[in-house]
Amino acid sequence: MSFLEALNWRYATKRMNGHTVPQEKLDTILEAARLAPSSYGLQPYSVAVVSDAALRNKIRGLAVPQPQVTEGSHLLVFATWTTIDEASVERFIEHVASERDLPLSSLAGYTDAIKSTLRKYPTQVEREHWASKQAYIALGMALAAAATEHVDATPMEGFSPEALDELLDLKAQGLRSVVVMAIGERDESNDSMTSLKKVRWPKESFITHT
Numbered sequence: 001m002s003f004l005e006a007l008n009w010r011y012a013t014k015r016m017n018g019h020t021v022p023q024e025k026l027d028t029i030l031e032a033a034r035l036a037p038s039s040y041g042l043q044p045y046s047v048a049v050v051s052d053a054a055l056r057n058k059i060r061g062l063a064v065p066q067p068q069v070t071e072g073s074h075l076l077v078f079a080t081w082t083t084i085d086e087a088s089v090e091r092f093i094e095h096v097a098s099e100r101d102l103p104l105s106s107l108a109g110y111t112d113a114i115k116s117t118l119r120k121y122p123t124q125v126e127r128e129h130w131a132s133k134q135a136y137i138a139l140g141m142a143l144a145a146a147a148t149e150h151v152d153a154t155p156m157e158g159f160s161p162e163a164l165d166e167l168l169d170l171k172a173q174g175l176r177s178v179v180v181m182a183i184g185e186r187d188e189s190n191d192s193m194t195s196l197k198k199v200r201w202p203k204e205s206f207i208t209h210t
């Protein structure tokens with residue numbers, strides 16, 4: 001299946017059949033999320049994988065009940081850091097220096113550039129907004145990877161982030177959930193969306209060329 005065939009095959013699956021996504025496919029999807037580009041490479045977000053069925057049962061009831069949460073096999077929770085400050089930047093720069101075997105001093109300009117971007121977003125609310133835009137890129141990469149792995153997936157904002165954070169104790173981990181993604185296998189006999197034509201704006205209005 002070509003990349004575009006995979007993107008046409010995928011859809012936001014409403015009903016899943018309980019099939020468990022194999023570990024190697026899950027690993028590929030998570031690795032795609034990890035490899036997503038982010039501003040300066042800071043990655044001010046992470047992914048929590050919920051596979052425990054009892055926990056997913058509780059999550060299903062948070063706000064809009066979404067059967068995919070329990071009918072899938074894993075729920076990927078994309079969460080932004082609740083502290084994005086100069087110390088976070090310094091920790092990141094130390095990581096870069098260590099991974100690339102570089103002296104910290106050679107990264108002074110890089111460090112200043114990230115810190116000056118943070119100064120453009122003085123409040124934590126603004127910083128989390130900045131971080132969440134990047135978390136959505138990781139979500140997109142994970143959705144595309146799921147499609148190429150022939151794994152069904154549903155991106156979902158229809159839940160209460162506060163209730164999910166509480167349930168998963170994310171606040172204590174310095175995280176706040178922004179979007180979740182259920183993965184599993186479509187239940188063709190119960191999902192009325194399976195056979196529907198994909199609807200997108202036509203290329204002529206979506207893309208302009210100059």
Ligand SMILES: Cc1cc2nc3c(=O)[nH]c(=O)nc-3n(C[C@H](O)[C@H](O)[C@H](O)COP(=O)(O)O)c2cc1C
Nearest residue numbers: 010011012013014066154155156157158159179198
């Ligand atoms: C950020 C975001 C949030 C979404 N939230 C939900 C959701 O809570 N429940 C759901 O069933 N689908 C949700 N969707 C799926 C969209 O409705 C779906 O992607 C869109 O209608 C296009 O259809 P397709 O993905 O099947 O091609 C969400 C999609 C995105 C990108």
